[in-house]
Amino acid sequence: MRRRIGAWARRVAIGVVIVWSLFPVYWALNTSLMTNSEAQSTSTHFLVTRPIFSNYQAIFGAGPQAAAAAGGIGRSLVNIVVESGGATLLTLVIAILGAYAFARLRFRLKNVFFYTVLGTLTLPVYATLIPLYRIMSDVGLVNTYLGIILVYASGFMPLAMWIMYNVFLALPPSIEEAAVIDGASMFQTFFKVALPIAKPGIAATAIITFLLGWGQFIFPLVLSSTGSTEPLTVVLASLEGRHVVPYTIVNAAAIVAIAIPAVLVFLLNRWIVEGIIAGSVK
Amino acid sequence: MVAPLLVFIMALALYPTVLTTIDAFMHIDALSPPNHFAGFGNFTAIFSNPQIRQSFENTGWYVVFGVGLTLVLGTAFGLLLQRRFRGRGVVLAIVILPWALPGVVEGVIWSWIYDPTFGVLNSVLKSLHLISQYQLFIGTRQIESILLTSLVQVWQITPLATLLVLASLQSIPGEVYEAARVDGAGWWQVIRRITLPLIRPGLAIAAVEALVLSLNIFDQVYVLNSGATTASSVMSQTYFTTFQGLNFGQGYALSLLATVVTVVLSLGALKILYRKVTF
Numbered sequence: 068m069r070r071r072i073g074a075w076a077r078r079v080a081i082g083v084v085i086v087w088s089l090f091p092v093y094w095a096l097n098t099s100l101m102t103n104s105e106a107q108s109t110s111t112h113f114l115v116t117r118p119i120f121s122n123y124q125a126i127f128g129a130g131p132q133a134a135a136a137a138g139g140i141g142r143s144l145v146n147i148v149v150e151s152g153g154a155t156l157l158t159l160v161i162a163i164l165g166a167y168a169f170a171r172l173r174f175r176l177k178n179v180f181f182y183t184v185l186g187t188l189t190l191p192v193y194a195t196l197i198p199l200y201r202i203m204s205d206v207g208l209v210n211t212y213l214g215i216i217l218v219y220a221s222g223f224m225p226l227a228m229w230i231m232y233n234v235f236l237a238l239p240p241s242i243e244e245a246a247v248i249d250g251a252s253m254f255q256t257f258f259k260v261a262l263p264i265a266k267p268g269i270a271a272t273a274i275i276t277f278l279l280g281w282g283q284f285i286f287p288l289v290l291s292s293t294g295s296t297e298p299l300t301v302v303l304a305s306l307e308g309r310h311v312v313p314y315t316i317v318n319a320a321a322i323v324a325i326a327i328p329a330v331l332v333f334l335l336n337r338w339i340v341e342g343i344i345a346g347s348v349k
Numbered sequence: 350m351v352a353p354l355l356v357f358i359m360a361l362a363l364y365p366t367v368l369t370t371i372d373a374f375m376h377i378d379a380l381s382p383p384n385h386f387a388g389f390g391n392f393t394a395i396f397s398n399p400q401i402r403q404s405f406e407n408t409g410w411y412v413v414f415g416v417g418l419t420l421v422l423g424t425a426f427g428l429l430l431q432r433r434f435r436g437r438g439v440v441l442a443i444v445i446l447p448w449a450l451p452g453v454v455e456g457v458i459w460s461w462i463y464d465p466t467f468g469v470l471n472s473v474l475k476s477l478h479l480i481s482q483y484q485l486f487i488g489t490r491q492i493e494s495i496l497l498t499s500l501v502q503v504w505q506i507t508p509l510a511t512l513l514v515l516a517s518l519q520s521i522p523g524e525v526y527e528a529a530r531v532d533g534a535g536w537w538q539v540i541r542r543i544t545l546p547l548i549r550p551g552l553a554i555a556a557v558e559a560l561v562l563s564l565n566i567f568d569q570v571y572v573l574n575s576g577a578t579t580a581s582s583v584m585s586q587t588y589f590t591t592f593q594g595l596n597f598g599q600g601y602a603l604s605l606l607a608t609v610v611t612v613v614l615s616l617g618a619l620k621i622l623y624r625k626v627t628f
Contacts, residue, residue, distance in 0.1 A: 080429050081440060088443050094469060095458040111472040165354030172350070180351055187362040191565050191611040193584065193604040197591055198365035221361030224354060282451035284568045289592060300453040304572055307457050314461055321457045328449040336442040343509065344516050347554050
């Protein structure tokens with residue numbers, strides 16, 4: 068008897084965890100499929116009965132309400148993909164090279180360099196925000212893709228290096244040693260042997276870096292807040308801040324910003340978990 | 350092979366940090382250059398500004414709520430999801446979801462939930478007769494505004510704590526529990542005397558990550574409070590001082606202070622809380 072009560076209590080508790088994790092997203096989705104008058108009615112519509120898609124049409128510049136949402140959401144979606152994608156590629160290339168060197172090679176000042184890179188992991192946003200803005204405006208890279216990608220990549224590199232360092236350390240060195248004995252050069256060993264077996268780790272690092280880029284707000288708020296380069300996050304905050312755009316449209320825009328991270332989580336959560344654990348424990 | 354990495358770190362992380370450190374002691378006026386040495390002038394200015402002092406106090410509350418709630422929820426979720434059951438993979442993916450979403454987006458969807466005129470929180474509380482009329486949750490009462498803003502961040506970072514707790518739980522050998530059960534320990538005793546002490550390393554890392562994130566809270570504050578200072582954080586205050594007030598000297602001083610506090614507190618907390626567990 069007690070066991071059965073326990074099993075039911077567990078099921079209820081797991082249900083509560085699911086509602087806690089999912090309800091805000093569900094609520095935004097539900098609202099984004101309503102008319103504005105339904106969203107503002109005194110009786111709350113917990114499940115929209117006749118879903119409409121005009122809010123989504125409006126944010127991509129079609130339909131009667133398009134003008135209300137003229138915040139360039141379509142453009143900002145392109146921007147956020149370019150910026151987080153570009154930063155991910157740059158971060159991966161440079162962090163993987165560095166991580167491999169730290170994990171496998173011997174060179175002078177290795178420990179000094181290693182702890183210098185790792186030490187910047189503890190630096191908060193405060194440490195670099197204002198000077199990076201001034202450096203970027205001095206070299207004319209404010210409001211450019213290149214500027215924002217360089218800033219993102221420099222911020223993501225220490226974590227990516229740390230995850231990849233642990234990935235390389237966990238690989239058995241005997242495979243690479245065998246390649247060296249067979250006459251492979253260091254670069255051949257790296258490209259033909261080490262990289263292919265490190266693929267799952269690289270995938271985990273890539274996903275986590277991409278999600279970090281997708282979630283950025285204060286850096287692009289400062290460094291790219293005009294239409295040509297501002298990412299979806301910045302546009303969404305300004306839609307919300309103007310208090311004139313209907314909430315149904317704001318929620319539709321929020322769902323657009325959620326869609327790609329949500330798909331990544333549901334398809335690739337195993338790698339995300341591995342990456343998070345590799346990045347924080349040890 | 351490490352050269353590109355070092356160039357990036359030097360140019361875009363260390364060099365800016367050095368600039369922050371130097372410029373915090375400079376008087377900076379874009380209209381009348383050059384800048385000149387100001388000693389602790391910027392620091393006395395920020396400490397005598399009541400709005401900035403308020404943001405210090407608020408950030409203290411953000412840390413208390415952020416670290417406390419994240420650890421409690423993360424531990425509870427971890428313990429609950431520890432054992433295998435059907436559909437556990439899907440539940441884990443659902444639990445991770447809030448971690449993967451941008452803080453701004455979360456601020457936006459929660460602000461609709463908290464909305465004073467049409468929000469679902471008001472609607473639910475009213476139909477449960479917990480409130481007699483619709484409330485303005487964020488913007489007037491300080492602690493309530495901070496708690497509700499912090500809750501949005503807690504929603505985002507609890508998955509991190511859950512995963513760290515789960516990872517530590519998996520490293521506990523099953524015999525430990527069996528031995529406890531043979532000795533007649535109840536479930537609460539097992540959790541208090543065995544599980545919690547053994548997952549301490551994971552909890553310590555979760556605590557430090559929650560500490561750093563709540564000391565740096567910005568996105569949720571920016572979206573949910575739209576410039577009101579009731580629940581301002583040091584980070585939002587730094588942003589407004591620097592980029593709206595264009596007071597770069599004070600912005601640098603705030604940044605340096607916050608950087609030092611973040612680094613010292615996080616390393617200190619790690620040192621106190623983290624203890625390797627051996628079996």
